[in-house]
Amino acid sequence: MLSNIEELKQIINNYYDNNLVPDLGLIKEVLNYIKSGTLRPIEYIEEKYTVNTWVKKAILLAFKYYPCKEQSFNAYDKLGLLYYDYSNPKYRKVPGALIRDYVYIGKNAVIMPSYINIGAYIGNNTMVDINATIGSCAQIGNNCHISANTCIGGVLEPLVARPVIIEDDCFIGANSAILEGVIVEKYSIIAAGVTITSSTKIIDRESGVVYKGIIPSKSVVVAGSYQSSNNLNINCAIIIKKNNKCNDKINITEILREN
Numbered sequence: 001m002l003s004n005i006e007e008l009k010q011i012i013n014n015y016y017d018n019n020l021v022p023d024l025g026l027i028k029e030v031l032n033y034i035k036s037g038t039l040r041p042i043e044y045i046e047e048k049y050t051v052n053t054w055v056k057k058a059i060l061l062a063f064k065y066y067p068c069k070e071q072s073f074n075a076y077d078k079l080g081l082l083y084y085d086y087s088n089p090k091y092r093k094v095p096g097a098l099i100r101d102y103v104y105i106g107k108n109a110v111i112m113p114s115y116i117n118i119g120a121y122i123g124n125n126t127m128v129d130i131n132a133t134i135g136s137c138a139q140i141g142n143n144c145h146i147s148a149n150t151c152i153g154g155v156l157e158p159l160v161a162r163p164v165i166i167e168d169d170c171f172i173g174a175n176s177a178i179l180e181g182v183i184v185e186k187y188s189i190i191a192a193g194v195t196i197t198s199s200t201k202i203i204d205r206e207s208g209v210v211y212k213g214i215i216p217s218k219s220v221v222v223a224g225s226y227q228s229s230n231n232l233n234i235n236c237a238i239i240i241k242k243n244n245k246c247n248d249k250i251n252i253t254e255i256l257r258e259n
Contacts, residue, residue, distance in 0.1 A: 153179035
């Protein structure tokens with residue numbers, strides 16, 4: 001095992017950039033670092049998120065060079081499911097939850113029957129509810145609730161593309177879709193049925209400020225629409241107020257109704 005992450009980075013970049021057949025042991029080392037939470041496809045550096053492209057390269061090299069074989073749950077794939085260490089239980093996994101290998105799951109998380117793809121990060125005390133889908137490399141913080149039938153977008157290619165990032169203490173309502181690298185900052189609440197992509201206008205009702213690709217901290221967001229120049233109604237997201245109860249156990253219904 002290489003102890004020097006920088007050395008490992010250089011080797012992976014060399015394999016990928018020069019189309020070389022990799023040492024699969026080194027690829028697995030990177031994947032295990034992802035699973036342990038030591039490495040993440042995204043880092044927060046100097047107050048901005050930076051994509052660790054070399055980590056994504058390692059995942060892509062695994063897909064290219066790992067052979068397909070019979071996996072558990074009647075699957076034929078290059079990667080199996082995340083093994084649950086019953087001797088050292090750290091989180092709760094409900095029957096029917098499908099977690100692809102090389103995902104990080106934090107302490108006291110609860111994973112209901114849902115699907116979580118490779119490279120994703122699920123923080124401590126976070127709930128992933130029934131039929132939620134967490135995409136490749138998506139990053140979800142601590143103390144979050146990802147409600148039923150919600151889609152959190154991830155991405156492997158292009159390499160520089162950012163997956164969705166849900167920061168700490170956020171609630172994402174049922175049947176929502178957060179896609180295309182959108183950042184939901186901490187203490188935010190997204191109501192049920194809201195779809196947000198990188199091009200969706202996010203309109204602050206009080207200030208009139210329009211955001212794209214980011215939900216500011218403590219925002220309470222609902223689905224809405226605005227009228228375009230040619231009198232068409234275009235879907236958008238509306239920040240109806242700020243969540244000033246972020247330090248309490250959140251009563252979501254109460255906060256959403258306090259308009």
